[in-house]
Amino acid sequence: MLSLLETRRSLPPKQLREPGPDKEQLEHLLTIAARVPDHGKLAPWRFIVIAENARVHLGEIAAAAFLTDNVDIDRETIEVERGRFTRAPVVVAIVSRARSHPKIPVWEQQLSAGAVAMNLLISAEAAGFSAVWLTEWCAFDRRILDALGLEPDERLAGFVYIGTPALKREERSDRARPDLSAIISYYRE
16 A cells, blocks of 8 residues: 555546546445545535536536637637546546534635545555546636536535546656655654
8 A cells, every 4th residue: 555655646637548437436436535534524525426428518618618718719728628527537526515613623624625535546546547636727617616516605626537547657757746854844842
């Protein structure tokens, strides 16, 4: 397990191929993803699975929204937006539904939603798939959020794209990681 965590690397969505997880596999991955710290057992998050033709439909909505905001945009860019959710076989929207609570801070609930997304990335890798967690503009656009059925007080923690990696783990390039000496301090008495 440590070697998976040491070598985990998100691939760009365009490098995620068929097959993606089938319904049973995806439900298993989502069950694992939901095993996160959750003070008060609030489940302050939920999943929206975007698969098959729903990916195309949501892409049409994204392209229309993008064109409305960018009327002088070229056709190629509109096509990129139209294909946004077909870049991987399965896309899972992670919805944060953190709400005011007398004992559990909203921030703690939001962190739990982030943990869900990370667990989904790791479980997908462990199952032989690859996944990438992205937000991009559409995670913050009310037209997209409305199309997905988010309530006004819900936020999108991001989209997790899942598929079969085009590259083997050892073929993937890595990016520079933080220098631990710059991000670790020790509390001293």
